[in-house]
Amino acid sequence: xxxxxxxxxxxxxxxxxxxxxxxxxxxxxxxxxxxxxxxxxxxxxxxxxxxxxxxxxxxxxxxxxxxxxxxxxxxxxxxxxxxxxxxxxxxxxxxxxxxxxxxxxxxxxxxxxxxxxxxxxxxxxxxxxxxxxxxxxxxxxxxxxxxxxxxxxxxxxxxxxxxxxxxxxxxxxxxxxxxxxxxxxxxxxxxxxxx
Amino acid sequence: xxxxxxxxxxxxxxxxxxxxxxxxxxxxxxxxxxxxxxxxxxxxxxxxxxxxxxxxxxxxxxxxxxxxxxxxxxxxxxxxxxxxxxxxxxxxxxxxxxxxxxxxxxxxxxxxxxxxxxxxxxxxxxxxxxxxxxxxxxxxxxxxxxxxxxxxxxxxxxxxxxxxxxxxxxxxxxxxxxxxxxxxxxxxxxxxxxxxxxxxxxxxxxxxxxxxxxxxxxxxxxxxxxxxxxx
Numbered sequence: 001x002x003x004x005x006x007x008x009x010x011x012x013x014x015x016x017x018x019x020x021x022x023x024x025x026x027x028x029x030x031x032x033x034x035x036x037x038x039x040x041x042x043x044x045x046x047x048x049x050x051x052x053x054x055x056x057x058x059x060x061x062x063x064x065x066x067x068x069x070x071x072x073x074x075x076x077x078x079x080x081x082x083x084x085x086x087x088x089x090x091x092x093x094x095x096x097x098x099x100x101x102x103x104x105x106x107x108x109x110x111x112x113x114x115x116x117x118x119x120x121x122x123x124x125x126x127x128x129x130x131x132x133x134x135x136x137x138x139x140x141x142x143x144x145x146x147x148x149x150x151x152x153x154x155x156x157x158x159x160x161x162x163x164x165x166x167x168x169x170x171x172x173x174x175x176x177x178x179x180x181x182x183x184x185x186x187x188x189x190x191x192x193x194x195x
Numbered sequence: 196x197x198x199x200x201x202x203x204x205x206x207x208x209x210x211x212x213x214x215x216x217x218x219x220x221x222x223x224x225x226x227x228x229x230x231x232x233x234x235x236x237x238x239x240x241x242x243x244x245x246x247x248x249x250x251x252x253x254x255x256x257x258x259x260x261x262x263x264x265x266x267x268x269x270x271x272x273x274x275x276x277x278x279x280x281x282x283x284x285x286x287x288x289x290x291x292x293x294x295x296x297x298x299x300x301x302x303x304x305x306x307x308x309x310x311x312x313x314x315x316x317x318x319x320x321x322x323x324x325x326x327x328x329x330x331x332x333x334x335x336x337x338x339x340x341x342x343x344x345x346x347x348x349x350x351x352x353x354x355x356x357x358x359x360x361x362x363x364x365x366x367x368x369x370x371x372x373x374x375x376x377x378x379x380x381x382x383x384x385x386x387x388x389x390x391x392x393x394x395x396x397x398x399x400x401x402x403x404x405x406x407x408x409x410x411x412x413x414x415x416x417x418x419x420x421x422x423x424x425x426x
Contacts (some may be wrong), residue, residue, distance in 0.1 A: 021399040062346050115290050116369040116389075117347035136347040154347070155390035156399065164253040164391065 005079040009176040014160050022156055023070040030063035044068050045141060052142040065137035069119060072139075073152050078179035085180040089187055096129040104174060106131045111151050111170045122149040122183065124190040146190035149183045223270045225263045228256050229299055237307035241407045243396045251302070254391055258294030258370070265291055293370035297350060297385060304384050306413035316414035320383070320421040327362045337364050339405040342388045353384040353417070355424055381424050383417040 003019070004012035030047075034040045039047050039060060048068055051061035084100055085093065097103035103122075110133040111120035118135040125145035132140055140147045151157075151173050158169035231251060236244030265287040272280035306312035315331050316324060328334040334353065341364060342351035349368045356363050358379035365376050373382040386408055393404035 017398050025399070115286075116349075156394060159390060159394040163249050163395075164257070 001079055006077060006177060009172045010077070011161050014158075017160070018152075018156060019070070019074065023067070026063045026066040026070065030060060030067055033060045033063060048139075048141055052138075062137045065139055065142075068141070069137065069139050069150065069152070072147060073119075073150050075182050076149050076151075076179060077173070077177040078182070081179050082174065082176040083180070085183065087184065089180065089184045092129050092187070103129075103131070107151075108167070108170050108174065111153050112167050114153050117154040120151050120153060121147050123147050124187060124194075127194070146186070146193070148186045148190065149178065223266050225266060226259050226295060228252075228259050229302065231302050233305075233307050233310065237310075238305055238312070238411045241411045242305070242393075246393065246395050249395075250298075250387075250391060255295070255298040258291045258298065261287065262291035262295050290370050293372050293375075296372050297370055297387070300382055300385050301387055303416045304386075304413055305411050306415070308411065310413075311415050312411035312413055313409065314414060316418050318418055318422070319425065320414070320418040323362055323421070328364075334364070335409055338384075338386065339402070339409075341366050342386055342405050343402045345388050348389040350385050350387055352380075352382055352386075354380040354382050355421055356380055357424055360425075381420065383420055384412060384414075 003015040006015065034042075034047065039050065042050075044064060044067060047060060047064040051058040051064060053061070084090065090100065093100055093103045097106060107120060107122060110131045114120055114133040114135065116135065118133060119139065121132045121134065121140050123130055123132050123140040123143075123145040125140075129148070130145070132143070132145070134140070134143075139150075151170060153166060153170075158166060162169040162172075228251070231247070234244075235247040235251070238244075238247060265284055269281060269284050269288065271277075272284065315321065321331070324331055324334050328337060338351050338353060345351065345366050345368075347368065349366055349371075350373075351366050352364065352373045354363050354365060354373050354376075355361075356377065356379050362383075363380065365373065365380070367373060367376060373380045373385070386405070388401060388405075390401075393401060397404040
């Protein structure tokens with residue numbers, strides 16, 4: 001979608017910087033970092049798993065994971081998004097969180113209480129849905145689960161539009177931006193991969 | 196008569212204030228947002244007035260409010276002997292208490308140009324900087340590089356190691372105070388590199404913020420701290 005497609009919920013200016021500067025820099029810097037190394041030419045997820053190094057992060061991890069996280073984030077949103085999910089995804093949310101509202105509150109709380117920079121996720125593991133929050137560049141891939149949905153809570157993700165009001169940003173994301181279609185198809189893929 | 200009632204209203208409200216402080220004294224000391232010793236716009240163009248106002252009135256105020264809440268919960272848990280709640284509260288205390296401690300130092304680390312902001316340190320601190328880093332430029336280059344390289348949120352510090360009697364440059368993550376990197380470390384200058392400290396003005400270009408912030412660093416305050424710790 002174009003950079004202004006998510007307005008008024010996420011401004012064109014935010015996308016210009018967030019995608020055009022921050023995300024681009026992660027990609028460009030990663031390319032420079034792996035040039036001439038054994039990681040050059042490897043798939044992004046391979047680089048992420050390799051450089052996570054059980055939490056003792058190797059230098060390319062931040063750029064690699066952030067490049068992956070941001071692509072996943074853009075695809076987690078759509079113009080005219082938000083509302084409630086349906087079908088199997090809704091059924092599983094109701095099964096694992098008691099209700100959609102309980103999931104909504106738990107996801108909100110995770111995003112609001114991730115201190116400093118990081119991400120909140122809906123993830124799938126062992127046939128269960130769960131809400132996870134991670135610091136800086138860490139994502140559920142390195143924690144052994146399938147990411148289904150994410151919100152970026154680094155300040156650069158919301159500061160131009162919301163300044164310090166992270167809770168307002170999270171609500172706007174949930175109510176107006178989430179692409180439940182993307183989440184549902186990721187759930188399909190996750191179930192297929194684990195069977 | 197109107198004047199009398201205004202006076203009595205003010206007396207009543209100050210009574211209320213001191214009685215809630217008394218209640219606080221029974222258990223814990225709570226905190227308030229310190230005033231800035233300069234106007235929000237006084238650090239321009241290095242740091243915009245918009246950033247200063249939001250940084251002080253919103254971010255720092257939130258740390259103070261949440262720190263006080265955590266302290267009250269801690270007080271209750273301690274009095275009840277609820278050990279697991281006491282332990283659970285530690286991260287909220289570290290985040291919010293650290294945020295209050297760090298920002299209180301930060302406002303003193305900054306000064307308008309017409310109040311000495313940017314003026315190089317003289318005296319003992321100036322000499323120590325030359326000894327340990329070759330020159331002020333050497334120190335600035337090192338701190339700016341470490342601040343730019345910091346992933347996520349945190350601070351870059353010039354500190355005094357009281358035990359080893361030397362200056363150090365170090366970084367801390369999130370709102371960890373410098374003392375978490377070493378019990379004998381005293382913060383002299385801290386630079387906030389959380390995105391909220393510069394984003395509205397410098398956007399993603401943290402290195403530009405780090406280049407410009409030195410123009411408003413209050414070396415007089417850092418020297419005072421250094422000299423009093425060296426006694």
